[in-house]
Amino acid sequence: MALNFKIFEKIRMYFNQKTEAIPMSFVLGFYVSLVVKRWWEQYKLLxxxxxxxxxxxxxxxxxxxxxxxxxxxxxxxxxxxxxxxxxxxxxxxxxxxxxxxxxxxxxxxxxxxx
Known part of the structure; x- marks a missing residue:
């Protein structure tokens, strides 16, 4: 169990360091754009x-x-x-x-x- 916690902590620290390199709003913008595009494509197929x-x-x-x-x-x-x-x-x-x-x-x- 302690080994899993150490691995989790390493992963958490890695992502914590990388979030400063790419702004979260930038990533969320791409995600929202993708979701809206997929929704619109489905809507057009109705x-x-x-x-x-x-x-x-x-x-x-x-x-x-x-x-x-x-x-x-x-x-x-x-x-x-x-x-x-x-x-x-x-x-x-x-x-x-x-x-x-x-x-x-x-x-x-x-x-x-x-």
């Missing part, structure tokens, strides 16, 4: 249902009931897939939709009784 809705509006034109229902159902399925995916990674989404019944009650999932 799929946005409104982009799909715009493409559907151009791809399935028309104002009659059939085209409108088709576009609406496709966007609803995309939002449902998004919610199911985010339930696994986002605590806020998990709190909003803790059970399947909450997803049904929100109108994103319909239950058909045959």
């Amino acid at each position: 799929p946005w249902p409104d982009t799909l809705a715009l493409f559907l509006n151009a791809g399935i034109p028309g104002g009659d009931e059939r085209q409108r229902l088709m576009r609406r159902n496709i966007v609803r399925y995309a939002v449902l897939a998004y919610v199911i995916t985010l339930q696994r990674v986002s605590l806020r989404v998990k709190k909003r939709f803790p059970t399947w019944q909450h997803v049904v009650d929100s109108g994103k999932l319909h239950v058909h009784k045959d």
